[in-house]
Amino acid sequence: xxxxxxxxxxxxxxxxxxxxxxxxxxxxxxxxxxxxxxxxxxxxxxxxxxxxxxxxxxxxxxxxxxxxxxxxxxxxxxxxxxxxxxxxxxxxxxxxxxxxxxxxxxxxxxxxxxxxxxxxxxxxxxxxxxxxxxxxxxxxxxxxxxxxxxxxxxxxxxxxxxxxxxxxxxxxxxxxxxxxxxxxxxxxxxxxxxxxxxxxxxxxxxxxxxxxxxxxxxxxxxxxxxxxxxxxxxxxxxxxxxxxxxxxxxxxxxxxxxxxxxxxxxxxxxxxxxxxxxxxxxxxxxxxxxxxxxxxxxxxxxxxxxxxxxxxxxxxxx
Amino acid sequence: xxxxxxxxxxxxxxxxxxxxxxxxxxxxxxxxxxxxxxxxxxxxxxxxxxxxxxxxxxxxxxxxxxxxxxxxxxxxxxxxxxxxxxxxxxxxxxxxxxxxxxxxxxxxxxxxxxxxxxxxxxxxxxxxxxxxxxxxxxxxxxxxxxxxxxxxxxxxxxxxxxxxxxxxxxxxxxxxxxxxxxxxxxxxxxxxxxxxxxxxxxxxxxxxxxxxxxxxxxxxxxxxxxx
Numbered sequence: 001x002x003x004x005x006x007x008x009x010x011x012x013x014x015x016x017x018x019x020x021x022x023x024x025x026x027x028x029x030x031x032x033x034x035x036x037x038x039x040x041x042x043x044x045x046x047x048x049x050x051x052x053x054x055x056x057x058x059x060x061x062x063x064x065x066x067x068x069x070x071x072x073x074x075x076x077x078x079x080x081x082x083x084x085x086x087x088x089x090x091x092x093x094x095x096x097x098x099x100x101x102x103x104x105x106x107x108x109x110x111x112x113x114x115x116x117x118x119x120x121x122x123x124x125x126x127x128x129x130x131x132x133x134x135x136x137x138x139x140x141x142x143x144x145x146x147x148x149x150x151x152x153x154x155x156x157x158x159x160x161x162x163x164x165x166x167x168x169x170x171x172x173x174x175x176x177x178x179x180x181x182x183x184x185x186x187x188x189x190x191x192x193x194x195x196x197x198x199x200x201x202x203x204x205x206x207x208x209x210x211x212x213x214x215x216x217x218x219x220x221x222x223x224x225x226x227x228x229x230x231x232x233x234x235x236x237x238x239x240x241x242x243x244x245x246x247x248x249x250x251x252x253x254x255x256x257x258x259x260x261x262x263x264x265x266x267x268x269x270x271x272x273x274x275x276x277x278x279x280x281x282x283x284x285x286x287x288x289x290x291x292x293x294x295x296x297x298x299x300x301x302x303x304x305x306x307x308x309x310x311x312x313x314x315x316x317x318x
Numbered sequence: 319x320x321x322x323x324x325x326x327x328x329x330x331x332x333x334x335x336x337x338x339x340x341x342x343x344x345x346x347x348x349x350x351x352x353x354x355x356x357x358x359x360x361x362x363x364x365x366x367x368x369x370x371x372x373x374x375x376x377x378x379x380x381x382x383x384x385x386x387x388x389x390x391x392x393x394x395x396x397x398x399x400x401x402x403x404x405x406x407x408x409x410x411x412x413x414x415x416x417x418x419x420x421x422x423x424x425x426x427x428x429x430x431x432x433x434x435x436x437x438x439x440x441x442x443x444x445x446x447x448x449x450x451x452x453x454x455x456x457x458x459x460x461x462x463x464x465x466x467x468x469x470x471x472x473x474x475x476x477x478x479x480x481x482x483x484x485x486x487x488x489x490x491x492x493x494x495x496x497x498x499x500x501x502x503x504x505x506x507x508x509x510x511x512x513x514x515x516x517x518x519x520x521x522x523x524x525x526x527x528x529x530x531x532x533x534x535x536x537x538x539x540x541x542x543x544x545x
Contacts, residue, residue, distance in 0.1 A: 069360075072360070073360040076359070076360060077359065077360035077361060081493075081494075085493070085494035087359070087360070087361070087364075088359065138492065140361060140364075183496070185493055185494045185496075186493065256493055257493070272436075275437060275438070275439060275489065275490065276437060276490075277429065277432065277433065277437070279429070280429070282361065282363060282364075282422075284360050284361055285360070288350070288362050288363060288366075288421055289421065291424030291426065292422075292423075292424060292426075
């Protein structure tokens with residue numbers, strides 16, 4: 001694996017100048033933004049109701065030429081064990097889940113830590129639409145028009161220390177509101193993690209919407225990760241904790257079956273799941289008689305991300 | 319009035335049960351053609367594959383519960399449904415297999431052979447279905463007559479088949495083993511009841527033998543050996 005020498009540069013020196021904010025100023029700024037929004041009542045971005053359209057979404061070239069799956073496919077065929085392990089369970093069971101108010105606890109190896117409201121988190125970020133392919137570890141795939149912003153832009157605001165080599169994310173743990181958590185099918189709360197260079201890679205998205213609308217509960221409202229070159233389970237949903245870490249966090253799936261799910265979980269047709277082939281995938285939305293399509297390494301994003309793993313044995317670091 | 323005479327079973331109950339056994343297939347067929355509001359969801363191939371597999375397994379367990387049911391009701395009429403139920407299980411599992419071959423794998427033989435050789439849960443499932451084939455072929459009255467005692471021995475294969483089938487189900491779930499666990503428990507109950515019954519019958523036979531024989535120096539339950 002790639003081991004970086006600790007940087008001699010102080011973390012504050014590599015932070016963008018305009019992000020040179022103390023925590024106090026960070027909060028004050030966010031509060032002011034929120035105040036303006038409430039007073040003006042113009043921006044509906046922060047009022048999280050189902051199916052509400054997101055305002056001011058910039059279109060991007062990501063996924064040009066791809067045909068997205070239908071809204072119905074995207075919102076009724078989900079793996080979100082917090083609401084049940086069947087594919088249609090999340091859309092059936094997540095209706096009453098209210099992701100508002102929402103706050104995110106940031107801790108670990110960063111200068112700016114603490115509890116932030118969702119409004120604080122989102123305020124400075126311009127939203128963009130990106131059409132990404134999603135490849136599930138179960139060998140099916142979809143194309144989804146996400147709305148969000150680069151995760152790196154958010155992480156930078158917390159001014160990670162040079163010791164922050166990894167970022168851990170956690171899903172809300174609340175068995176009352178997430179009925180799937182009442183059974184220990186996984187070690188709750190759901191934990192996922194990225195190496196810091198993966199986390200700040202321009203492709204890595206923090207999504208708050210899909211199809212131009214506020215993220216439905218079953219898709220991970222109010223805020224979820226989208227890491228398009230990794231298997232879907234890496235794209236953790238309903239995030240309420242971000243922890244900067246020195247060592248790699250152990251994800252829920254790694255704990256559940258360490259021989260089947262690794263930390264990296266990069267889409268890779270050359271490395272099969274111990275119980276099934278990863279060479280091909282079923283495109284959701286294709287006809288019943290359409291055959292599976294070959295899976296591409298890094299889900300076809302190799303040009304952008306392969307360099308992150310140069311020199312690594314991806315069969316070992318699966 | 320006896321509603322369970324052989325004639326009424328043949329003319330009334332069997333057609334009714336036959337129709338009921340077709341319901342899951344009909345539901346999938348309606349879904350496949352999008353008739354009457356039925357659908358197969360976002361992943362129709364998976365819905366067909368899993369639906370047929372699960373119903374094949376359901377019918378397998380239902381078939382295995384026929385004999386214990388006949389003990390409970392102390393009557394032979396349940397046995398009259400056993401062949402039909404077993405054949406429905408075979409039919410559903412064959413369709414499950416065909417959906418796998420044609421729709422899931424698209425008849426890509428290199429992938430299929432790799433699956434059979436390298437994916438244990440597929441190997442196990444295929445073995446179960448392969449073992450079922452001779453049972454289906456010898457399900458006729460004629461085969462029964464011709465094979466005589468060997469027929470009973472051959473059809474005992476249903477026990478390992480059921481174990482393989484539940485194992486196949488268990489092995490392919492990603493993490494949530496609650497449902498396969500239920501199947502495993504039901505199977506354990508069905509097989510366990512047979513063991514218990516056999517044990518009890520043997521015990522009873524020994525007892526009556528012990529009573530009849532010159533039971534000098536032989537305690538109850540002790541086996542007599544010929545020297």
